[in-house]
Amino acid sequence: xxxxxxxxxxxxxxxxxxxxxxxxxxxxxxxxxxxxxxxxxxxxxxxxxxxxxxxxxxxxxxxxxxxxxxxxxxxxxxxxxxxxxxxxxxxxxxxxxxxxxxxxxxxxxxxxxxxxxxxxxxxxxxxxxxxxxxxxxxxxxxxxxxxxxxxxxxxxxxxxxxxxxxxxxxxxxxxxxxxxxxxxxxxxxxxxxxxxxxxxxxxxxxxxxxxxxxxxxxxxxxxxxxxxxxxxxxxxxxxxxxxxxxxxxxxxxxxxxxxxxxxxxxxxxxxxxxxxxxxxxxxxxxxxxxxxxxxxxxxxxxxxxxxxxxxxxxxxxxxxxxxxxxx
Ligand SMILES: Cc1cc2nc3c(=O)[nH]c(=O)nc-3n(C[C@H](O)[C@H](O)[C@H](O)COP(=O)(O)OP(=O)(O)OC[C@H]3O[C@@H](n4cnc5c(N)ncnc54)[C@H](O)[C@@H]3O)c2cc1C
Numbered sequence: 001x002x003x004x005x006x007x008x009x010x011x012x013x014x015x016x017x018x019x020x021x022x023x024x025x026x027x028x029x030x031x032x033x034x035x036x037x038x039x040x041x042x043x044x045x046x047x048x049x050x051x052x053x054x055x056x057x058x059x060x061x062x063x064x065x066x067x068x069x070x071x072x073x074x075x076x077x078x079x080x081x082x083x084x085x086x087x088x089x090x091x092x093x094x095x096x097x098x099x100x101x102x103x104x105x106x107x108x109x110x111x112x113x114x115x116x117x118x119x120x121x122x123x124x125x126x127x128x129x130x131x132x133x134x135x136x137x138x139x140x141x142x143x144x145x146x147x148x149x150x151x152x153x154x155x156x157x158x159x160x161x162x163x164x165x166x167x168x169x170x171x172x173x174x175x176x177x178x179x180x181x182x183x184x185x186x187x188x189x190x191x192x193x194x195x196x197x198x199x200x201x202x203x204x205x206x207x208x209x210x211x212x213x214x215x216x217x218x219x220x221x222x223x224x225x226x227x228x229x230x231x232x233x234x235x236x237x238x239x240x241x242x243x244x245x246x247x248x249x250x251x252x253x254x255x256x257x258x259x260x261x262x263x264x265x266x267x268x269x270x271x272x273x274x275x276x277x278x279x280x281x282x283x284x285x286x287x288x289x290x291x292x293x294x295x296x297x298x299x300x301x302x303x304x305x306x307x308x309x310x311x312x313x314x315x316x317x318x319x320x321x322x323x324x325x326x327x
Contacts, residue, residue: 009039009148009149009150009151010039010122011037012139012151012152012153013036013037013038013039013122013150013151013152014031014036014037014038014152014153014154014322014326015031015036015037015038015039015152015153015154015155015156015322015326016038016039016040016041016140016142016150016151016152016154016155016156017038017039017040017041017156017157017158018040018041018042018129018142018155018156018157018158018159018164018167019040019041019042019049019157019158019159019300020040020041020042020044020047020048020049020114020118020123020125021042021047021048021049021050021051021114021158021300021311022048022049022050022051022113022114022117022301022308022311022312022315023158023299023300023301023311023312023314023315023318024040024042024049024156024158024299024300024315025040025047025114025117025118025121025315026117026311026312026315026316026319027156027158027299027315027316027318027319027322028040028117028118028121028123028319029117029121030315030316030319030320030323031319031322031323032120032121034319034323036322036323036326038121038122039122039123039124039150039152040118040121040122040123040124041123041124041125041127041128041129041142041144041150042123042124042125042126042127043125043126043127043128043129043145044125044126045125045126046111046115046125047111047114047115047117047118047123047125048064048110048111048114048115049064049114050064050065050275050278051064051065051106051110051111051113051114051308052064052065052110052111053106053108053109053110053111053112053224054191054271056191056193056229056269056271057193057227057229057268057269058193058226058227058268059193059219059220059225059226059227059228059229060108060109060219060224060225060226060229061109061191061193061219061225061229061231062105062106062109062110062111062217062219062222062224062231063189063191063231063273064110064275065110065307065308066105066110066205066215066217066231066233067091067103067104067105067110067205068103068104068105068110068307068308068309069101069102069103069104069307069308069309070102070104070309071309072309072312072313074312074316075309075312075313078312079104082106082113082116085116086107087106087107087108087112087113087116088104088105088106088107088113089104089105089107089223090102090103090104090105091103091104091105091203091205091222091223092203092205095203095205095206095207096206096207103205105222105223105224106224107223107224108224109224124144124150126145127144127145127146127148128144128145129142129143129144129157129159129167130143130144130145131143131167132155132167132168132171133170133171134171134172134294134296138153138295139151139152139153140152140153140154140155140294140295140296142155153295153326154295154296154297154322154325154326155168155294155295155296155297156296156297156298156299156318156319156322157296157297157298157299157300158298158299158300158311158314158315158318159300160184160277160280160300160302161280161298161300161302162184162277163277164298164300168296168298171294171296172291172294172296173293174291175289175291176284176289183281184276184277184278184279184280184281184302185236185239185240185278185279185280185281186236186239186240186243186274186275186276186277186278187214187233187234187236187239187274187275187278187279188233188234188238188239188242188243188250188254188272188273188274188275189231189232189233189234189254189272189273189274189275190230190231190232190234190251190254190255190257190258190270190271190272190273191229191230191231191232191270191271191272191273192229192230192232192258192262192267192269192270193227193228193229193267193268193269193270194227194228194229194230194262194265194266194267194268195228195265195266195267195268196228196264196265196266197220197228197263197265198218198220198221198228198230198261198262198263198265199260199261199262199263199264199265200216200217200218200221200230200261202221203221203222204217204218204219204220204221204222205217205218205221205222206261208235209261210257210260212234212235212238212257213232213233213234213235213238213257214233214234214235214236215231215232215233216230216231216232216233216258216261217230217231218230218261219231227268228265230258230261230262232254232257232258232261234254234257236278236279238257239278243274247272250272251270251272254272255270279306280301280302280306283301283302283303283304283305283306283310284302284303286303286317287299287303287304287313287314287316287317287318288303288304288314288317288318288321289303290321290325292325295322295325295326297318297321297322297325298318299314299315299317299318300314301314302314303317304317
């Protein structure tokens with residue numbers, strides 16, 4: 001599925017996609033289905049972006065997105081396919097009582113859904129885009145951090161918008177400043193593998209259970225981990241206040257937040273996780289942003305809503321835009 005950066009870039013493609021998160025991968029699949037050639041570049045070691053699952057001390061821990069909901073027909077069709085292959089199942093229908101809306105999870109963790117979408121897609125990872133150029137012949141060049149230059153007719157960037165902006169602003173007139181000035185909320189998180197059951201009750205997830213905590217989950221109760229392991233996400237205000245603080249102090253404060261959920265279990269291993277671009281604060285009103293003269297499209301959850309569903313919808317809209325631009 002993935003190829004190491006540093007390989008020859010291969011022939012020019014119709015579309016280069018920066019970002020192998022959900023948006024970029026959904027777009028890639030749609031473009032391939034439309035008969036276009038695609039290459040996806042991601043700075044991470046593997047695909048998924050904020051669909052992130054970590055293996056630690058025998059546990060399986062989702063440390064980015066915890067679950068997703070489904071409203072659109074296109075996502076419902078994908079969920080039917082994933083369900084039929086046992087890649088997705090319903091975790092619960094609400095955390096504070098049932099509200100009738102299923103919360104879906106990847107049965108092997110959320111990252112497995114990104115890996116499934118990446119199957120058969122030319123993904124280069126790790127390959128960080130460090131510069132782009134729209135050349136005199138009307139083609140895009142994207143240089144990655146190993147010095148490789150990739151070429152394409154269209155460019156789709158699904159990186160967080162400040163990063164997309166810094167990559168393309170020299171080539172494109174009229175980028176709307178409002179969207180690029182929009183900041184993202186940050187998230188500080190703690191992953192804790194336990195030697196016994198946590199203090200959470202089924203279904204094993206709680207939204208805003210205490211001041212400072214946005215979400216806490218027991219990955220064993222959720223059904224993805226063979227051993228008890230907590231994911232705790234601090235809320236945006238708590239995270240921002242401590243973002244630049246001493247890391248040891250932050251870790252100790254995160255342990256303090258997690259204590260009521262750990263109960264009497266012992267800690268086998270703990271890790272702090274920092275998400276600088278966790279949640280776009282003010283999503284753009286369109287599902288993607290299109291610059292026709294340069295055949296550039298920007299997508300990602302900053303355009304269609306700060307969730308799995310938003311990233312999905314933006315990826316689809318971005319692919320439709322690229323198909324039109326590539327005609
Ligand atoms: C802590 C946390 C909890 C969340 N919980 C939920 C939840 O429970 N339910 C839900 O629906 N949503 C949740 N979300 C939101 C959800 O994860 C995102 O909306 C969605 O995954 C975003 O997908 P994306 O493709 O737009 O962006 P990303 O997943 O961020 O993908 C962008 C990709 O671009 C890559 N990239 C960036 N810069 C470059 C570069 N220069 N060169 C190459 N690659 C680059 C990154 O490595 C990344 O892989 C959560 C997010 C976080 C952080």
